[in-house]
Amino acid sequence: MxxxxxxxxxxxxxxxxxxxxxxxxxxxxxxxxAKRNAQSPALWRALTQAGRSLPGSVRVVVLRAEGQSFSAGLDRQAFTPEGFDGEPSFIDLARGSDAELDATIAEYQEAFTWWRRSDIVSIAAVQGHAIGAGFQLALACDLRVVADDVQFAMRETSLGLVPDLTGTHPLVGLVGYARALEICATGRFVLAEEAERTGLANLAVPGDQLDAAVGDLAAALLAAPRDAVIETKALLRGAQERSYEEQRSAERASQARRLRDLAGVGE
Structure with missing residues (x-):
């Protein structure tokens, strides 16, 4: 790949x-x-633009990274008084109004939100370090395939911050509250075996097999009819927020749509 x-x-x-x-x-x-795919506001805007640039024909989106590390997280230049060229430093942001700060963080978060759109399935292919914002970017995807050298870590709390790039919701959903709290509060590394065992990763493979494994998974996803995958994803995404009876009802409504579509009813 x-x-x-x-x-x-x-x-x-x-x-x-x-x-x-x-x-x-x-x-x-x-x-x-060369910078271990460290992240910046410019990179986040480019990721947002990538999501907006997807043709309607796309069903599977693969997120991957060049080099030995998926992403070492936020570029430390963000914490300097100078920040990035042409960008407000984090110190400047902290001095702004509550509304300005909230709007800026919301803009950053957009780079992490579109990966779970109902019309696509996203797969993160993760090798080496996936730290902080890198961890959260992998968590933004629907599925994760990791190399056996992967090292996840959520270091924001160790820096006096919190994970704010949409990573907390999927992390708790995948590993539960207690383990998510322990991972975030300690900032420790989560390696491939634990990631696969706890559900952070769907599959862990040797590094030289990462692209092939992701390619096989993408092909398997594409083998199913698109509308059936979309309906199934919506059912599963909403399951935790629905009661048992609400989920039963959602299943009936979804299946009715599929049966009518397959039978050509209503065309």
Missing amino acids: ASLDKDLDPVLDKDGVRLTVDGATATVTLTNP
């Missing part, structure tokens, strides 16, 4: 993010291995 991504003409290629599309599969690649 790595060579395939580079052989395709990019739909987007800027600020450490490259988007390519091959039929029903899109690949979003983090392209700054």
